[in-house]
Amino acid sequence: MARPPELSLSSTFTPKPFNFRSNSSLPTKFNRPPSFKILFSASQPPPPPSSSKPASAAKTLDPLSLLRAIPDWADRIQERGMRQKRALYNHEKWVNHRTSQRHLRHLLSSLQSRVILSLVPPVLAFTSVAIVVATYNTAVDLHWLPGFFPLLRASSLPYQLTAPALALLLVFRTEASYSRYEEGRKAWTKVIAGTNDLAGQVIAGVDSSADDQPIKSALLHYIMAFPVALKCHVLYGSDIGSDLQDLLEVDDLAVILNSTHRPRCVIDFISQSFKVLNLEESKRTKLESTISSFHEGISVCDQLMGIPIPLSYTRLTSRFLVLWHLTLPIILWDDCHWIVVPATFISAASLFCIEEVGVLIEEPFPMLPLDELCIVVQNNIKETIATEKDIQARVKGKRKMHSYKHSPNGCPKT
Template identity: 75%
Template sequence: MAQHINLKSHSMHSQFMPKFTPKLPSALHSIHSGTISFKVLSSQAGDSGPQKPPAVISILRMIPDWADRVQEQGMQRKRTLYNHENWLEHRSSKRHIRHLLSSLSSRVILSLIPPVTAFTLVAVMIASYNTAVVLEWLPEFFPVLRSSSLPYQLTAPALALLLVFRTEASYSRFQEGRQAWVKVIAGAEDFARQVISTVESSDDSALRKALLEYIMAFPVALKCHVIYGSDIGRDLRNRIEGGDLAVILKSKHRPRCIIEFISQSLRLLNLEESKRHVLESKISCFHEGISICEQLLGIPIPLSYTRLTSRFLVLWHLTLPVILWDDCHWIVVPATFISATSLFCIEEVGVLIEEAFPMLPLDELCNLVRQNIEEAICTERAIGKHLLAKKKSPIHEQSPNGRPKHLPERRNRS
């Protein structure tokens, strides 16, 4: 039977492998042929599907996968702009209790469950091993895992500097992304105000309306361009016409497609060249916003710095129970837990704010642009009608102090 299987495997090997085979030693040849025989037997058993990972590996992957899902759900949560009530709550003296009670729902803390649990288990294992050695449950040649704390005292400032610089670099990226979006929002509102005040011809009313819609749609397209999982079709469905939306959705770069709509609309307006140049100059803030956002999205903090910080933290907490054993004994377990929670939390915050755009309330900013432009259109109409009515109605000539000139001023008899 074994000979039959070996012959069968040899025939399959000759069908699927090239004719030339290297000469192997007899031991390696027997192992190689045994491997082929095993593959043939497994294929004859009908197990052609992908091999599943062992149950232990699947169990170990469950917690990190769950923590990653929670973190990604938190990244997709929409942020809101603060108002006066939010600031009152933000600086309230009860904020510490509120923050403590909401710890179990914090995505930063939940994402720390895999590393903190792993390092705490390592501390438990080292403490158990040292206890077994001290109690002579193991042979005498097993040493107690202990070391001097001097290396940690020397390297602690280096770890602190790494974490501080990492978080500071991430915050500078967050600040740069916020400033870029402030310029985009202010530029869109200023652009719309210039269009409202410049385009007055009734022949261009339809084109003016479309141009304002494009201006309001640009921040939405840029938001969908820089945030993963955004649906630009849903966000622009009620903001732009169906035909224009179809062209935008077919484009590979949606924000630049909207800029092209704006540019060609400006060329079709019946305007003086000077006014047209002023309006076209407003598009530069959109190009600048795209450039800054794409650079922040495509160029992270140097990966060597991120890897160095991560490796330093891992090695620090893997050896921390050994360093603290002489002074703390079993207290190394809560000490490792507290240290891992605090230091990895700082590093996690730096990683999260490194990608600035999910941290910003971009949906609220896009809605704010739309509301401000629509309010500017309504205000322009209302004020225009009011001034036109005032121009047609007879008005008494007034003096600089607000009194009609035909009425004599009262003299001070005193």
């Protein structure tokens, strides 16, 4: 009788030796110092790729992230539009602005409007609520639901009474925002006019002597740098270093970048330059009085940036609009039935668009062509500097020409 084979661990399991390198000899192994990377990878093997897939899948399927995807997308579009540079209008743009085809052009470019795209989340949400209400009422009318489910409908009288209040609320909100826009525009008009005035006084009133010429040149660059510094102060995401690197020296720019209020630092450079120049006291006083427009512009800009429209007013408008459109499908069901869906869509798109415009122009500076204004000021000052000597020579030549008066006997008399 044959004996059954004995079980042996060696027949089913063969321990694998620790393999350093197959093509190296034994003495080389022990002479070489151990590598931390090899020991770490051997002691803690990386997790398999399949283990990371459920986590990423769970992250993408998170309902909260899905709900926030559309609002985040709309906010990115809105912020990208806020950082776009505005352009000054010329004659060609005004002709295009008032053309009779503007309505068709505006309608076809609706999907490119950042105002409309930013309203996708609220309009989509209220339209979905209207679809849910219409579906529920249809199911109740067709007796697809038990009898104790009520039909969602109400009288339109409350809406008729509150509609004028909502209209006035939106009008006052937009009007208050536009007044802030107008105030910011006037402040920048004074800043640009003061910059041109101050540069013209420096060019005409300061002699181009050997001692004052370097200070005069630096002073004109400080004057050109002030609107740029103020623009970067009021616009989010501006790079003042790159905007001023062509106007100021490296040391002056470093001082301005390290200051807490950069426009005021530029004014300090201008004031100190006045003290160094060899000027009469009356001229120096007149130049220093021109800087008051700069301080006034800074004060207005800081107030507009730091003090918004009262937040209670903004919250009231938002809450009124939300409650209005949440209950609008219930109010319109008896008269419109499934027409409540497009009616809610049109109402939400229209009223929220008016409110959105008021919120956008509440911060006036991204709506103004500040970059173009700064470039125009710089070009005007540079052109004045370039034509200064030529204009002086022509004016002096006319004076010499008319200084010779002829006597009745034909002999010139000076």
